[in-house]
Amino acid sequence: MASTTATAIQSSRPLPKDFSAQQPETIRLYPLSNYTFGTKETQPEEDPSVVARLKRLEEHYDLHGMRRTCEGVLVCHEHNHPHVLMLQIANAFFKLPGDYLPFDEDEIEGFKKRLNERLAPVGSQFSGEGVNEDWEIGDTLAQWWRPNFETFMYPFLPGHVTRPKECKKLYFITLPKKSQFQSFRPPHAARIPRMPFSSSGLWKVLSVPKNMKLLAVPLFELYDNTARYGPQLSAIPHLLSRYNFEFVDENDNVVAVTPGTPLPADQIPRTKVLAGGDDGQDTGMTDVGEGENGNGGQ
Template identity: 35%
Template structure:
């Protein structure tokens, strides 16, 4: 069982620091295409963070690329702290299990939940982790970023607005028994 805390337990502030590591999706693909001949398969990680409002689950999904040779869990913690922790602080993230794998066969937005068999060299592997939140904490988001906790009902089977990965999250999370605190 996983305990989900109310969204009202979390305060979201703003920080001035902005890293070039967290680019728009299109810029990430351009970067991936540029670096692929030298670095090969890129591994990225994404967190599925769940809170609730009036017992309706809300999700948000921050993530990014790992550094070469970086441990997946430590890399995800680094990325989450870079994106969400107040300046000069860290948040103790509860990194859970990998809930899905997604493969990018080409330098396009398309990703699949399995490696396409006719593609010899995949371009990216994205691992999606369930991440628990502390009961209360303060987040601090770079000015240029927008954080939105989206109701899971809005994401459910809504590939047109959220894409394949995010719209699959309600299905993947259905195997967990959540307790609303």
């Protein structure tokens, strides 16, 4: 890795001394083009309003204490720039894949089930023993606390709060590389040109409910953009800044590392709609319009 980094930043000027002490492990990101995204049946929201959601939180707290919520920061790259996969609901509300855990569920296993509910395709071939092993849950990136039965959450627990109502944890999840066995196709996927596998070898497909959109949002779009994405999602670039990345092409070759180089004007990343939407049309990889305002999940 050291030699690759040296090559990437080499210029006519002398190379600076090493500046990588106490760094976490370098993360390898795979290109968005490695993956295929689909849709599945609609998943209606459990609560018709914010008031109803907070009421259900209060009922949970009375019965089981603090609610635990887990969400995943799924990262890949486009044009050698990290992109985060997130859901958009009603062209306005953004959230990460995941949800609250049942009170008696193990944290990691329960989180994997929640990820499967949101993103795994429907069908017996994707259920049963071992399906949850598909997700590689990485570091805890952040913890957000809800002190009271209200929408505000904080990245710290206020000193006067001894009984928080909810704790939300964000985990770093890198998408697996595509299968090396491209010629294999299960019968139900004869018309699908490319499908990703996990490192465990399971058939891995990301499918989003029809009433949602799955977006790939570049980090620079999230950065300092609380007006559109809210404080939790707009903080993700800060959370990921502790890592160095190496960017891999479709042939598994490292093509760039951080620190990187400026992109050509025709390769500036934009938010992409990968799948979903309730208009019944195939949105493919079209850009999200600037007018679709919203904010991040609270």
